[in-house]
Amino acid sequence: xxxxxxxxxxxxxxxxxxxxxxxxxxxxxxxxxxxxxxxxxxxxxxxxxxxxxxxxxxxxxxxxxxxxxxxxxxxxxxxxxxxxxxxxxxxxxxxxxxxxxxxxxxxxxx
Amino acid sequence: xxxxxxxxxxxxxxxxxxxxxxxxxxxxxxxxxxxxxxxxxxxxxxxxxxxxxxxxxxxxxxxxxxxxxxxxxxxxxxxxxxxxxxxxxxxxxxxxxxxxxxxxxxxxxxxxxxx
Numbered sequence: 001x002x003x004x005x006x007x008x009x010x011x012x013x014x015x016x017x018x019x020x021x022x023x024x025x026x027x028x029x030x031x032x033x034x035x036x037x038x039x040x041x042x043x044x045x046x047x048x049x050x051x052x053x054x055x056x057x058x059x060x061x062x063x064x065x066x067x068x069x070x071x072x073x074x075x076x077x078x079x080x081x082x083x084x085x086x087x088x089x090x091x092x093x094x095x096x097x098x099x100x101x102x103x104x105x106x107x108x109x110x
Numbered sequence: 111x112x113x114x115x116x117x118x119x120x121x122x123x124x125x126x127x128x129x130x131x132x133x134x135x136x137x138x139x140x141x142x143x144x145x146x147x148x149x150x151x152x153x154x155x156x157x158x159x160x161x162x163x164x165x166x167x168x169x170x171x172x173x174x175x176x177x178x179x180x181x182x183x184x185x186x187x188x189x190x191x192x193x194x195x196x197x198x199x200x201x202x203x204x205x206x207x208x209x210x211x212x213x214x215x216x217x218x219x220x221x222x223x224x225x
Contacts (some may be wrong), residue, residue: 032212043200054225084153087152091212097168097202098143098214102152 003027004101006088012107021104023071024086032091034071037084038103044087047073057063076098078108112136116201116217123191123224131186131220133201141204142184143168143214145178146197153200159184191224198222 004021025033033050033104048055050062062075062079071088087103114135120197123129133142140161145153145168155168159178173195184203188195201217 028161034213036214041219041220044214045216046213048214089214097155097158098141099155100145102150108123 007102010105112219139203
């Protein structure tokens with residue numbers, strides 16, 4: 001089993017839609033969690049960190065459930081510019097390994 | 111701000127040739143990583159380093175070697191390239207200080223084709 005798994009996608013949604021991505025991780029020693037965004041043929045970039053209490057950044061909301069080892073990302077009012085691959089990322093407790101999920105592709109359609 | 115710089119950006123190798131990919135960061139980060147990204151596979155960790163002079167194996171280390179002789183540089187070597195190593199390679203660095211940022215910064219990638 002992979003350490004980090006994500007919805008396979010792709011997600012094709014109309015502008016203005018709300019879309020949710022799910023991610024699960026297998027190692028309970030995982031310490032920190034993030035969502036990264038990767039545009040086609042570009043390097044990944046940090047979208048937001050994920051905190052146990054849940055956190056929001058504009059149209060984006062991230063949730064963490066440590067008991068279920070589950071992370072989610074909700075995007076409200078989707079824009080064309082949100083089209084990208086979204087990567088779930090887990091940082092191990094020892095801060096040495098940064099493990100990426102396989103990513104979920106999102107296409108926002110006019 | 112240069113951040114993380116990878117060289118070269120593109121390369122075509124013949125099977126059996128060797129090459130070294132260079133990753134340089136100017137943020138004084140302790141941790142550095144090499145990943146490969148293949149379609150549908152996400153980023154897979156090849157090797158990583160938690161400090162100058164130290165390296166460790168990741169998920170897919172076979173066929174690669176690394177060195178971290180200087181804190182700012184992390185080199186990835188392919189001794190005898192194979193077509194299966196055709197991929198996009200990303201380097202990343204992380205501050206490594208628990209009180210500091212845990213954001214990973216990436217280079218722009220190296221597109222390697224082995225024919």
